[in-house]
Amino acid sequence: MSRDTSTRRGRATLGRVTARLPVFPLGTVLFPGLVLPLHIFEERYRALVRHLVGLPEGAPREFGVVAIQAGWEVALGAGRAGGDVTLHEVGCTAELRQVTELADGGFDIVTVGRRRFRIAEVDEGTAPYLTAEVEWLPEPAATDEVADLLAARVISVFRQYLSLVRPDPQEISEQLPEDPTVLSHLVAATAALTVADRQRLLAIDDTAARLRAELRLLNRETALLRHVRAVPVPLNELAGPPAPN
Known part of the structure; x- marks a missing residue:
């Protein structure tokens, strides 16, 4: 297991607020405030869910979600994340909100993104699942006038974008948040x-x-x-079912 090579493994965290987190490598990026449902089938992450569920009442039930940078095919084929998998450096914690235990011992869970972090060091041996020493990344307590102006422009362009990709973008557009930080996370996760x-x-x-x-x-x-909408579709592409990815 390795991280993004742009920083050194185990670099100093002097002056930073750090914590140790369970880490769940995924082929996606989680943002604060966004919902992420997961099907847990691998034993090491079943153990993680059991650990979180067993925490005392009031304790934070969260783990780190980190996107896989390279080696996803290896991890998928082996049914695990490890070995040659390389993780991105920055991730987001997922707070456990709902757990459904399945007959085969797996779980369907619902999580919500909470806090961004940067990985300082990955530990593969302490727990059945990956853990990491992480640094919490700053989140703006308040936005400024520049962010407010940019948010209005992003909303305008995002509505144009939605009109091209969704059959009924009006319903989604009306629900766009006014808070610039929340908006930035929603747009990043939705586009x-x-x-x-x-x-x-x-x-x-x-x-x-x-x-x-x-x-x-x-x-x-x-x-x-x-541009794509302006290009005619060849008739031979309409003759049969779409090719698999």
Whole structure:
């Protein structure tokens, strides 16, 4: 198991607030405030759920979700995350909200993203599942005028984007949050972006900077969607079922 090579494993955390967290590698990026349902079938993560459920009342039931940077096919084929899998450096904690135990011993759980963190060091041997020493990343306590102005622009462009990808975007548009930080997380999680794009957005500490980056991405995606819609579809592509991915 390795991390993003942009930082050194086990680097000093002087002056930072740190904690040790269980870590769940996934092929997706979780953002604060967003819901993430999971089906838990692997024994090591069944043990993690049992550990969280067994914590005293009032104790935080959360674990770290970290996107896999490389080696996902290896992990998927083996039914586990380990070995040659490389994790991104920045992740988000998932707070356990609902647990359904299944007849085969697995679990269906519902989690909500809570806090961003940066991995300082991964530990593969202390617990049945991965754990990591993490640094909590700052979240803005209040937004400024620049973030408010950018949020209004992002909402406008995001509505245009939704009109191209959703049959009825009005319902979603009306529910867009006004808080710039919450909006930035929602847009990052909802737009059809690559894991790499989402990971870069998650790693940005400043709300205004994240909104600026989202404006660039949304403008890019909107332009691509409009171009694709303007290109006629060849008849041979309509003749049969779509090819598998």
